[in-house]
Amino acid sequence: MTEKLVRVWDPLVRLFHWSLVATFVIAMLTGEEESLLHVVAGYAILGLVGFRIIWGFIGPRYARFSNFLYSPGRTIRYLGSLLGGQPEYYTGHNPAGGWMIVLLLASLLIAVYTGLEVYGAEGHGPLATGGPGIEWVSAAHADDDGDDDDDHREGEEDDDQHEGEENEAEEFWEEIHEFFAYFTLLLVFIHVAGVVVASRAHGENLVKAMISGNKHVP
Numbered sequence: 001m002t003e004k005l006v007r008v009w010d011p012l013v014r015l016f017h018w019s020l021v022a023t024f025v026i027a028m029l030t031g032e033e034e035s036l037l038h039v040v041a042g043y044a045i046l047g048l049v050g051f052r053i054i055w056g057f058i059g060p061r062y063a064r065f066s067n068f069l070y071s072p073g074r075t076i077r078y079l080g081s082l083l084g085g086q087p088e089y090y091t092g093h094n095p096a097g098g099w100m101i102v103l104l105l106a107s108l109l110i111a112v113y114t115g116l117e118v119y120g121a122e123g124h125g126p127l128a129t130g131g132p133g134i135e136w137v138s139a140a141h142a143d144d145d146g147d148d149d150d151d152h153r154e155g156e157e158d159d160d161q162h163e164g165e166e167n168e169a170e171e172f173w174e175e176i177h178e179f180f181a182y183f184t185l186l187l188v189f190i191h192v193a194g195v196v197v198a199s200r201a202h203g204e205n206l207v208k209a210m211i212s213g214n215k216h217v218p
């Protein structure tokens, strides 16, 4: 069988992929404690996924969603051919890989969004609900009727109530955030296993292809 070398992955897809791997590893390693690096990694992931979604519509042929999103029937047929030891060949992503990409991007987006909600409940970032807002509310309660002490106590109670609500919100978002971080990790394991299986089945090192950009197409 003759083969030809085809440039499949453009430089931006490759840069996107390996930057995503690096930022995802950093985010997972820094998730336990309050860490600025974790927040920076989260913003970087958001930027990368945002770029990839746009690139999926305007990028070159093999980067487009329309090139690798196939019907459920085609996807099942591909998986059947893989299990039968005669996998159908796709120059770009195979149908199973294509759906895995959508799942990965969606799960990453949810993880980043819920992370921003946690950060917001702590009074930081674009979704912040606390911080200056709390002071503004308690200041609005102050008046000039002379009973400063009462006002002060009222303000403190307000603050306590707000902090309680904030903690509840923080815990709520934290749980969902953690769930999606680990769900993404599970998808990554399946993704890497899929890459190994497809590489063996097609006799081509797909990791090398994601580095060089080239594939040997039969």
Ligand code: HEM
Pocket: 013, 016, 017, 020, 021, 024, 052, 063, 092, 093, 094, 097, 101, 104, 105, 184, 188, 191, 192, 195, 206, 207, 208, 209, 210
């Ligand atoms: C060391 C671990 C990893 C390896 C070896 C690896 C390898 C690969 C390979 C070979 C492809 C191309 C598959 C194909 O030929 O169809 C790919 C695509 C992809 N991988 Fe990974 N991957 C790794 C980790 C990750 C992680 C951690 C993520 C996300 C959190 C990820 C997300 C993706 C995405 C979104 C694509 C689609 C690329 C595109 O078209 O833009 N990968 N990966």
